[in-house]
Amino acid sequence: MIYSSACEYAIRALSYLVERGPENRVLAREVAESENIPGPFLGKVFQTLVKGGILTSAKGPGGGFSLARDPKDISLMNIRAIVDGVADLEECAVGLDECSDDQPCPLHESWKPVRARIRSYLENTNLAQMATATRKKRELAKPKK
Numbered sequence: 001m002i003y004s005s006a007c008e009y010a011i012r013a014l015s016y017l018v019e020r021g022p023e024n025r026v027l028a029r030e031v032a033e034s035e036n037i038p039g040p041f042l043g044k045v046f047q048t049l050v051k052g053g054i055l056t057s058a059k060g061p062g063g064g065f066s067l068a069r070d071p072k073d074i075s076l077m078n079i080r081a082i083v084d085g086v087a088d089l090e091e092c093a094v095g096l097d098e099c100s101d102d103q104p105c106p107l108h109e110s111w112k113p114v115r116a117r118i119r120s121y122l123e124n125t126n127l128a129q130m131a132t133a134t135r136k137k138r139e140l141a142k143p144k145k
Helices: 005-020 028-035 039-051 076-083 108-124 127-141
Strands: 055-058 064-067
Touching: 005 028, 005 039, 005 064, 005 076, 005 127, 028 039, 028 064, 039 055, 039 076, 076 108, 076 127
Parallel strands: none
Antiparallel strands: 055 064
């Protein structure tokens, strides 16, 4: 697994915000309903993203959530680091304390390139790309009239 359910929800919700436009504040309830994400859980994820500097929030009339930065400047790695952390991308695949190129574990040589590809994917895929891919997928899934 590349990321947790919380991170998946964050990516889906942030992609929704990209589609709504940078000038629009959106209520978490709207995002939760549209993306079929449990509202209270999304609220916690959104607060984590606010603390991490990916979202801004405002209370009161006209309030809601919006992106704090351009979606092209938000990589999946940024989101994963805030929601899940990235320690597992640095740790030994079998959990050994001493695992390195000098002292490899039994899986070290096979896990190293996989970990590098996952890191590369997360670092080089941004939120704007995810929003575009999500929009295209939804368009393809719409029933034809």
